[in-house]
Amino acid sequence: MGIREKGYYRWEGELNAKGFTWFPIFLRGIKHAFRKKYAKALFGFAGMPFLVFLVALYVSTKPELKMLSRLVRLLQNDAEFFNVFYSNGLLTFIFLVLCIFIGAELISGDYKSNAFPLYFSRPLNPRDYIMGKFSVLLFYLLLFSLVPGVLLVIFKLLFTGAFSFDIGLFGALIVYPLFVALFFTSFTLLVSSLTANRKFVAAAIFLVYVFSNAIAEILRAIFKDPVFELASIEKNIQQTGAWLFGVDPPISIPAVYSALILCLSTGLMVGVIFRKIKRAEAQIENGG
Amino acid sequence: MGRILELEHVGFYYGAFRAIDDVSLHMEAGVYGLLGPNGAGKTTLLKIILGFLNPLSGTGQVLGFDISKDRKLMRRHIGYMPESECLIPGMDAVTLTTYLGELSGMPHQEAVKRAHEVLYYVGLEEARYRQVETYSSGMQQRLKLAGALVHDPRLLLLDEPTSGMDPGGRKEMLGLIRNIAESKAMNIIISSHLLPDIEATCEKVIILNKGRVVHQQSVSSAGTQRYNRYELRIKGDADRFIDRLQAMECRVETNDRGLLVVMLSLKHSVMDLFRLAVEEGMQIRHFRQSRTTLTDTFVKAVGADDGN
Numbered sequence: 001m002g003i004r005e006k007g008y009y010r011w012e013g014e015l016n017a018k019g020f021t022w023f024p025i026f027l028r029g030i031k032h033a034f035r036k037k038y039a040k041a042l043f044g045f046a047g048m049p050f051l052v053f054l055v056a057l058y059v060s061t062k063p064e065l066k067m068l069s070r071l072v073r074l075l076q077n078d079a080e081f082f083n084v085f086y087s088n089g090l091l092t093f094i095f096l097v098l099c100i101f102i103g104a105e106l107i108s109g110d111y112k113s114n115a116f117p118l119y120f121s122r123p124l125n126p127r128d129y130i131m132g133k134f135s136v137l138l139f140y141l142l143l144f145s146l147v148p149g150v151l152l153v154i155f156k157l158l159f160t161g162a163f164s165f166d167i168g169l170f171g172a173l174i175v176y177p178l179f180v181a182l183f184f185t186s187f188t189l190l191v192s193s194l195t196a197n198r199k200f201v202a203a204a205i206f207l208v209y210v211f212s213n214a215i216a217e218i219l220r221a222i223f224k225d226p227v228f229e230l231a232s233i234e235k236n237i238q239q240t241g242a243w244l245f246g247v248d249p250p251i252s253i254p255a256v257y258s259a260l261i262l263c264l265s266t267g268l269m270v271g272v273i274f275r276k277i278k279r280a281e282a283q284i285e286n287g288g
Numbered sequence: 289m290g291r292i293l294e295l296e297h298v299g300f301y302y303g304a305f306r307a308i309d310d311v312s313l314h315m316e317a318g319v320y321g322l323l324g325p326n327g328a329g330k331t332t333l334l335k336i337i338l339g340f341l342n343p344l345s346g347t348g349q350v351l352g353f354d355i356s357k358d359r360k361l362m363r364r365h366i367g368y369m370p371e372s373e374c375l376i377p378g379m380d381a382v383t384l385t386t387y388l389g390e391l392s393g394m395p396h397q398e399a400v401k402r403a404h405e406v407l408y409y410v411g412l413e414e415a416r417y418r419q420v421e422t423y424s425s426g427m428q429q430r431l432k433l434a435g436a437l438v439h440d441p442r443l444l445l446l447d448e449p450t451s452g453m454d455p456g457g458r459k460e461m462l463g464l465i466r467n468i469a470e471s472k473a474m475n476i477i478i479s480s481h482l483l484p485d486i487e488a489t490c491e492k493v494i495i496l497n498k499g500r501v502v503h504q505q506s507v508s509s510a511g512t513q514r515y516n517r518y519e520l521r522i523k524g525d526a527d528r529f530i531d532r533l534q535a536m537e538c539r540v541e542t543n544d545r546g547l548l549v550v551m552l553s554l555k556h557s558v559m560d561l562f563r564l565a566v567e568e569g570m571q572i573r574h575f576r577q578s579r580t581t582l583t584d585t586f587v588k589a590v591g592a593d594d595g596n
Contacts, residue, residue, distance in 0.1 A: 010472070011402055011440035015364050015393035024390035032378065114374040118435065121338055121368035122391040123360040282341055 021124055025132025030139060033102045042101055043144075046094045050148035053085050054155060061159040078156075078166060079245045082149065082173045086180070087241035092234060095141060095184050096209055103137040103188035104201040107277075111196035116280050126277040130189070130270075137185045145177035172244040179244075180237055183262045186269035193276040209233055226251045236261050290352070291316055292443055292475045293337065298346035300332055300499075307332040308343070309499040315477070319469040321486035322479040323586060324496035330479045331371075333496065334445055337477070338368055351442055364393055367436035371447040371479075375428060377421040381407055384420055385434050392439035399438070406434040410464060425452035429461060437468075444468065444476045450485055462488045483582050495586055503585060518561065520548040521574035529568050536560070549578060 020026075033039060085091070110116060119129055153170065157163055191204045216232030229235045229251045236258035242248060243255030293315040300308040308329045324330045335341040337350055339359030348355040353362035376384055382403050389399030407416045410430040415423070420431060429449065436444055449465060450458040466489055469476050480486055486493055495503040522529060526548070530540045539551040552561060565572050 011394075011398070013394065013398050015439060016395070021360070021391070021393070024387060028387055110376075113377050114372055115376045117368065117370040117372065117374045118376065118388060119391065120340060121363060121366065121370070121436075122388065123363045123393060124391060125360060282335070 022128040022132035022135065025129065026135040026139070029106065029133065029136030033136065033140065036101070042097065046098065046144040047148070049085065049088065049091050049094070050151065053152055057152060057156055058159055078169055079247050082169065083241050083245040083247050085149065085152065086145065086173070086176050087238045091145065092237060094144060095180070096206065098140050098144065099137065099184050099188040100202045100205050102140050103185065104192055104205065105198045106133045106136060107189055107192040108196050108198050108201050111280070112198070120281045126274060126281055130273055130277055133189060134185055137188060138181055141181035141184060142177060145181060146174065149173045149177060169245070176241055176244045179240065179262065183266045186266045186273070189273050190269040193273050226253055230257060230261060293348070293350055295348040296346050298336060298343045298348055300336060300341055300343050306499045308336065310346070311499070311501055313494065313501060317475050318491045319476045319489060320478070321490035321493040322477060322496065323481065323483065323486055323493055325481065328496040329499040330496055331447065334447060334479055337445065338366060339363060364439070365442045367439065367441035367444045369432045369436040369444070369446045369449055371451055373428060375420040375431065378419070380419055381412055381416045381431050381434070384431070385438050388435040389438040394439055402438050406437045409437070410434045411460065426454060426457035429453055429457070433461070433464070442475060444474055446476065446478045448480055449478060450482065465489045483586060487582050493582065505585065516552045516554065516558070517578035518550045518552060518558070519543070519574065519576050519578045520550060520572055522548060522565070522570050522572055524568065524570035529565070529570050532564055532568060547574065
């Protein structure tokens with residue numbers, strides 16, 4: 001395989017001076033996740049809550065289905081309906097699976113293949129790199145939460161024929177999935193930036209989530225104080241949902257505390273990721 | 289073309305260790321070799337040039353861009369071929385090179401076209417649809433070079449470009465670098481500890497030791513490209529022998545061991561030396577090919593610095 005006696009052509013085009021330098025990372029990440037083995041099966045599964053709630057929504061608009069009157073009452077309360085849609089255990093579980101499936105290797109893969117010199121010798125800084133990685137997972141999480149949420153609103157309007165919807169509630173159903181997706185993305189990328197071992201990352205994401213719930217339950221049982229439920233990721237997500245949608249919180253403490261906890265931990269995790277990537281940039285090719 | 293690099297009193301420390309110590313460098317357009325033993329500061333200097341590290345003291349410009357403030361702009365015009373194995377698995381060479389082009393700011397279609405061109409140029413045209421993790425180390429080096437070239441940079445930084453290559457591949461890589469250097473408007477800085485690589489490709493050499501620049505000179509002034517060096521001990525009329533050698537455009541010196549050092553022009557073979565000795569009735573009692581001048585320079589520069 002010899003070097004060809006072919007001249008080197010100069011490229012006369014113009015490099016993109018502005019714009020989103022992280023965008024190629026986003027596009028590559030989206031394609032890569034979609035081409036993974038079992039991706040289509042997982043994405044099909046992730047669309048299940050939407051289909052179930054869509055059917056339920058249709059049912060709620062049919063007064064002749066009297067045997068489902070309790071369900072109809074729930075579904076006709078928009079705030080309850082969207083709170084249940086977003087905060088239900090299945091959707092949270094789907095979030096967790098998506099984080100493991102798509103997010104676990106986002107940064108750990110680059111550690112493993114030592115790909116940082118390829119990124120940081122380009123016009124990218126750690127912020128661009130993190131935004132690129134962030135956007136990949138955020139895209140998929142919002143695809144299976146925010147998009148179905150907005151579609152459900154549209155279908156509800158279509159099924160009922162009444163073209164009015166509470167603007168505040170609409171804001172909540174935009175903000176809530178964004179808020180939760182940001183938290184899960186930061187959490188996943190933080191764990192992914194700690195090691196080059198993808199399996200460890202996947203296990204850690206799952207275990208941290210499960211143990212946070214278990215520890216919260218144990219502490220609450222020992223001290224008989226609901227404040228310890230704030231140690232649970234799941235409970236904080238549910239509390240925040242209740243706060244945003246204006247429904248009764250599942251635990252009897254102000255729901256805004258949970259929103260603050262999630263907000264602060266997201267900020268903290270992003271800070272740590274930034275430090276880790278900045279260090280990875282500086283440590284490229286450490287040696288002579 | 290103006291200066292490609294200007295560093296003024298640049299310093300960088302890892303804790304108490306001075307990786308780069310008050311380095312001032314001015315590089316005009318051309319091909320530079322960065323030489324130095326392990327731990328000399330070559331890689332740290334490259335990191336500073338690329339903007340991976342902020343110098344703790346001093347100032348600098350690369351291609352007119354401030355190394356501390358204009359990192360992103362600067363990197364648009366720099367191509368970097370890292371030493372380490374650093375390819376993203378799960379991609380073929382075309383996809384990876386396209387991706388790197390896009391990261392540099394090239395539009396997608398242009399990046400695809402250009403990826404094919406540079407892969408052809410580095411000799412990977414037949415393997416360009418293979419997954420990069422199946423590449424041999426020589427092919428990976430070529431691929432890294434293609435990635436560094438894809439956006440047509442003004443400055444190419446090559447860190448140990450022949451690392452892990454077999455002799456044939458190494459020769460081809462050096463040929464490729466020479467080709468880029470000679471016929472393209474591209475400036476190159478090669479960091480290597482392999483003196484023959486530097487001799488074969490560079491016009492100028494900068495020797496680093498303990499984070500400081502200990503020597504700078506043009507490679508051709510050292511005569512390494514034009515001569516083969518031999519050490520001889522002769523018996524007979526040395527003056528006449530030397531006169532005849534000089535008439536053949538060979539430089540002759542005497543070294544500190546009293547040996548005659550003959551820098552035989554490349555147009556003469558070693559047999560011409562023996563024929564001349566026969567013609568002059570000389571006896572050659574010791575004969576061996578000498579180390580290159582650059583090696584001497586390197587050893588002298590680093591050795592003197594270590595002595596200090």
